[in-house]
Amino acid sequence: MDNLSELMNDWESGAVSEDEMVAGVQHGAKVINEIYVREVQRDYPPKLKEIDDYYVETLRAGDKMFQLLVRLLQTGDASLMPQIEKAANDFQYFGSEFIKRVQRL
Numbered sequence: 001m002d003n004l005s006e007l008m009n010d011w012e013s014g015a016v017s018e019d020e021m022v023a024g025v026q027h028g029a030k031v032i033n034e035i036y037v038r039e040v041q042r043d044y045p046p047k048l049k050e051i052d053d054y055y056v057e058t059l060r061a062g063d064k065m066f067q068l069l070v071r072l073l074q075t076g077d078a079s080l081m082p083q084i085e086k087a088a089n090d091f092q093y094f095g096s097e098f099i100k101r102v103q104r105l
Contacts, residue, residue, distance in 0.1 A: 004028055004066075022073050029066035032059055051105075054098035061090035 007024045010016040016024075036059040065087035072080045 004069075018073060022070055025066055025069045025073065029063055029070065032062045032066065035059060036063065051098065051101045054094050054101060058091060058094040058098050061087050061094055065091055 004025065007016060007021060011018070011021040036056065065084060068080050068084045068087060071077070072084065
């Protein structure tokens with residue numbers, strides 16, 4: 001997420017082209033998708049089900065945010081911002097809940 005934030009700042013300042021921004025966002029989405037595919041295929045013991053649920057929701061929200069950012073960059077459609085903000089908030093919420101539960105192990 002920090003890399004994405006830096007990339008967006010660089011794009012806004014003109015240090016990074018739109019193509020580089022889109023490529024960076026797509027790379028981030030690919031990484032999240034690969035983690036999601038790998039992790040949801042694992043068979044967690046039942047006591048870890050809640051942790052798994054928060055982990056998967058974190059990845060889904062992150063993927064949605066990245067996909068919406070790519071669409072925003074490709075189309076310039078500012079009406080996507082509320083959806084991007086919701087996905088970012090969901091990512092933050094589910095991620096923090098996931099971390100809390102992992103710390104309890």
